[in-house]
Amino acid sequence: MIRFDSVTKKYPGTTRPALDSIDLEILRGEFVFLVGASGSGKSSCLRLMLKEEKPSKGKIHVLGQDLGAISNRKVPYFRRNVGVVFQDFRLLPNKSVYANVAFTLQVIGKSRGFIQEAVPDVLRLVGLDGKAQRLPHELSGGEQQRVAIARAIVNKPQLLLADEPTGNLDPTTSAGIMTLLERISTGGTTIVMATHEAGIVDQMKRRVVELSAGQIVRDERSGGYGATSAVPVVRAETGEQLPTAPAPKVQAQVMQNAQPLYVEPEVTDDVTDAAAAVTAAATAAIVIEPVEPPATTMSRPALPVTSTGDDVPEQLTLAEKLGLRAPGGNRNDTGEQEVGPTR
Numbered sequence: 001m002i003r004f005d006s007v008t009k010k011y012p013g014t015t016r017p018a019l020d021s022i023d024l025e026i027l028r029g030e031f032v033f034l035v036g037a038s039g040s041g042k043s044s045c046l047r048l049m050l051k052e053e054k055p056s057k058g059k060i061h062v063l064g065q066d067l068g069a070i071s072n073r074k075v076p077y078f079r080r081n082v083g084v085v086f087q088d089f090r091l092l093p094n095k096s097v098y099a100n101v102a103f104t105l106q107v108i109g110k111s112r113g114f115i116q117e118a119v120p121d122v123l124r125l126v127g128l129d130g131k132a133q134r135l136p137h138e139l140s141g142g143e144q145q146r147v148a149i150a151r152a153i154v155n156k157p158q159l160l161l162a163d164e165p166t167g168n169l170d171p172t173t174s175a176g177i178m179t180l181l182e183r184i185s186t187g188g189t190t191i192v193m194a195t196h197e198a199g200i201v202d203q204m205k206r207r208v209v210e211l212s213a214g215q216i217v218r219d220e221r222s223g224g225y226g227a228t229s230a231v232p233v234v235r236a237e238t239g240e241q242l243p244t245a246p247a248p249k250v251q252a253q254v255m256q257n258a259q260p261l262y263v264e265p266e267v268t269d270d271v272t273d274a275a276a277a278v279t280a281a282a283t284a285a286i287v288i289e290p291v292e293p294p295a296t297t298m299s300r301p302a303l304p305v306t307s308t309g310d311d312v313p314e315q316l317t318l319a320e321k322l323g324l325r326a327p328g329g330n331r332n333d334t335g336e337q338e339v340g341p342t343r
């Protein structure tokens with residue numbers, strides 16, 4: 001499904017690599033957490049898997065394809081099989097929930113009939129079937145993230161990449177999002193998720209790959225978060241060590257005491273709401289701890305905007321960022337403007 005062979009990523013103008021000779025194999029259907037201190041290379045890993053960045057050395061295979069052999073023109077076709085979810089949702093602000101999800105299918109040329117079936121189906125799966133006509137700002141943060149997840153999976157990708165998808169959400173809502181991701185995973189989708197949330201990782205007991213200063217320092221089949229948040233942050237550009245990484249919001253202890261996140265799917269469409277209710281009840285005791293910002297803020301570019309080649313424009317539309325259209329391709333009537341969290 002995913003293979004990294006001695007992959008090194010060194011960004012221009014930096015003194016040390018963001019990823020340093022990484023070997024990694026992820027099999028079909030796995031649910032893998034990428035953990036590690038801020039700056040350890042998690043987002044770089046995801047960007048490489050999506051071919052948003054090119055490795056400086058080494059080879060990457062995703063979905064059976066050698067990413068180095070895919071031309072920029074063919075990248076959107078590759079990405080049709082890869083869903084992506086970001087911390088800041090990236091929804092179209094002036095489009096309804098339905099239109100946001102339908103957009104993905106319109107861009108890749110699916111028929112109206114297909115869209116009219118697929119969108120309600122996926123909105124039911126994420127528990128938003130009653131909210132199809134709402135605008136993003138009329139939804140809670142958790143609901144907005146569920147729209148983003150619906151958009152990411154509506155084309156039934158084999159692989160879902162998630163970069164801190166609960167980063168903007170409170171602990172209970174985060175647990176609900178994890179319930180949903182776990183359900184998507186049981187449907188056979190491979191999921192790779194970068195996170196700082198110790199409680200979630202400890203509770204779900206999935207494969208954990210830990211990065212430290214660009215190297216894999218731990219790869220456990222059924223692991224916990226470990227002590228990564230205590231690992232000093234290292235700035236790739238200078239090698240300077242920063243004192244702390246962001247504190248996780250969902251405390252491990254509380255999540256350990258919570259009931260399992262996953263609820264067996266039922267035949268009714270209310271299953272997601274039922275699962276969310278169970279999760280909410282189980283995590284009702286969670287105390288929302290104020291998250292102190294790190295002593296020094298890391299300068300890090302937004303995940304998808306990085307230019308990958310000489311012929312790729314700097315300003316990418318949403319469809320281009322999501323890999324649904326080749327950069328510079330025909331920008332028709334899809335109204336591509338994006339929005340982050342609206343609360």
Ligand SMILES: Nc1ncnc2c1ncn2[C@@H]1O[C@H](COP(=O)(O)OP(=O)(O)OP(=O)(O)O)[C@@H](O)[C@H]1O
Pocket residue numbers: 011012014018036037038039040041042043044045194234235236237298299300301306
């Ligand atoms: N476009 C870039 N140009 C230069 N350096 C970069 C770039 N992107 C990332 N880096 C550096 O590469 C290193 C790894 O960054 P990356 O974003 O992959 O870490 P991360 O583990 O995802 O961090 P966080 O948890 O804060 O999101 C960091 O030192 C970062 O400063």
